[in-house]
Amino acid sequence: MLDIRKLRMLTELDRLGTLSAVAAALHLSAPGVSMQIAALERETGLPLTERQGRNVVLTPAGKLLADHGRDILDQLAVAGMEAEALKQGSSGVYRLAAFASAARTVVARAYARILGSTEAYPTLRLVELEPQDALPALAAGEVDAAITHAYSNTIPALPAGVFTVLLGTEPVLLAARADHPAPPAGAGPVDLGLLARSDWIIPNRQWACYDMVERACSLAGYVPRPVAEATDFATQLALVSAGVGVALVPALAVASLPSNVLLRPLAQPVRRSLYLARRTSARADAGSARLAELLADAAQEAISAAVNAVAPQP
Structure with missing residues (x-):
């Protein structure tokens, strides 16, 4: 040589x-x-x-x-x-997996910050994946990071060699038509026990969102009676608006609220926490750490905006 x-x-x-x-x-x-x-x-x-x-x-x-x-x-x-x-931490290409509502809000804000800045940032490549698919993809090296979530009434599991940092926490709200007879009038928290006889719109059973609904109702003393299954929260809200039933919806998932649908906080609160998951080998990676800071800032902004937008109405 x-x-x-x-x-x-x-x-x-x-x-x-x-x-x-x-x-x-x-x-x-x-x-x-x-x-x-x-x-x-x-x-x-x-x-x-x-x-x-x-x-x-x-x-x-x-x-x-x-x-x-x-x-x-x-x-x-x-x-x-x-x-x-x-x-x-100003160079490199990082593949990021994110579920739909996080991609639409958190990741979109991060992209806007990167593209609108005079500073150099690593390149971000987004692929939309739900947590149950994103975490195995991360562990297998198919993506470099993943935005996942966990509900306060469920216990998530992480693959070996993966660690998480908290990006932010948002409330889960009851979505019901304004003329629904069960929730009492007003803007105060709703006791889910009052909805034991209501019809429910639930997510697909393989998703953590389904477990969240089932456990929230179980703590209120009953098993929810599903009449429709829809994974997309926009679809759930449209069905609520049509009078099909009620649903539990995280604040970030509300892209547009139908005019005849009210969102109410829960008397026994349920929260959804957003996490950035990475492989342990990324702990010393400056670009990965910089993106984590960027996504944490974007998550805080997105959650704050979403909570303000869906604030309970009198």
């Missing part, structure tokens, strides 16, 4: 024209430069320089090797700059 230091001397000789100029540029002696280039000739088995009067010039082989050396040195300089950027 060629010695990059000797190759640099050959490249500098091609650029500067004399051994003394090369020695001055590299803070070496002219005889020392001459000896190193002679050693490079022995290593390659090629004549790289020749005398031309009092000067030393490159042979065609020396010119070709100097051209390659220039390209290699340029690439090394770029690699050095990129390595420094990675150390500062």
Whole structure:
């Protein structure tokens, strides 16, 4: 393998024209430069320089090797700059998985911050995945980070080699038509026990959101009576608006609230916490840490905006 230091001397000789100029540029002696280039000739088995009067010039082989050396040195300089950027957390590409309502709110805000900033940020690549799919993808190395969630009345499990940081917490609210007979009038918290005879719109049974609804009703003393199953919260709200039943909806999931639907806090509160999950190997990754800070800020802003938007109505 060629010695990059000797190759640099050959490249500098091609650029500067004399051994003394090369020695001055590299803070070496002219005889020392001459000896190193002679050693490079022995290593390659090629004549790289020749005398031309009092000067030393490159042979065609020396010119070709100097051209390659220039390209290699340029690439090394770029690699050095990129390595420094990675150390500062301003470079790299990170694949992020996020469930729908987090992608629409938190990740969209993070993208806006990145694209609107004069600072350099790592590149973000989003793939929409629910937590039960995102965590295995993270553990398998298919994504670099995942925004997941856990409800206060459920117990989540993490794959080995994965850690989480809390991004923020939002309330889960009861969605019911304004003319629904069960919840009492007013804006105060609702006792779910009053909805034991109501029809329910629930998420798919394989999702954590289903467990959340079932346990919330169980603590109120009954098993919910499902009449419709819809995973998308916008669909649930549309069904509530149509009079199909009631539903439990996290604040961030409310993209648009039908005019005849009211959102009410729960007497026995249920909250959904958002987490950023990463592999333990990412703990020392500056770019990953920088994105975590960005997503935490975006989550706080998104949750605050969502809570204000769905504040209980009198």
